[in-house]
Amino acid sequence: MSLVPDILLAGAGAFILVSLVVLYRVLDGPTMQDxxxxxxxxxxxxxxxxxxxxxxxxxxAALDVAIVYALLNFLMSIAISKFTVERGGVL
Incomplete structure (x- = not known):
């Protein structure tokens, strides 16, 4: 039995915990940029x-989904940034 899948899943769990911590900044960010x-x-x-x-x-197939999600995440960041600049939210 290989130990590698268990290590990879533990790493995924660590990234889930980091995402939950960052969620605080999404909910309580002082600025739109944050x-x-x-x-x-x-x-x-x-x-x-x-x-x-x-x-x-x-x-x-999960790797294919990850690539597509990365592209969508990039486009979403660009769209939100453009929307923020157009509304005058950037100093």
Whole structure:
């Protein structure tokens, strides 16, 4: 029995805990920029979690989903940033 899948799943669990900590900044961020960066960080953690779970369970489809989610996370960050700049939220 290999120890590698257990280590990968433990790493995914650690990233879930980090995402829960960053969720505080999303809910209580003093500025819109703090919230955008926190949402982007959570999205990046989700991509890493998907990749780790896919590697641990030997599921190549999870890696495909992680790549698509990474692209959507990037586009979401750009859209929110553009919306914030247009509303005058950037000093």
């Amino acid at each position: 919230r955008v960066i926190a949402v982007n960080a959570i999205g990046t953690n989700i991509v890493v979690i998907l990749a780790l779970v896919g590697a641990a369970t030997n599921t190549p």
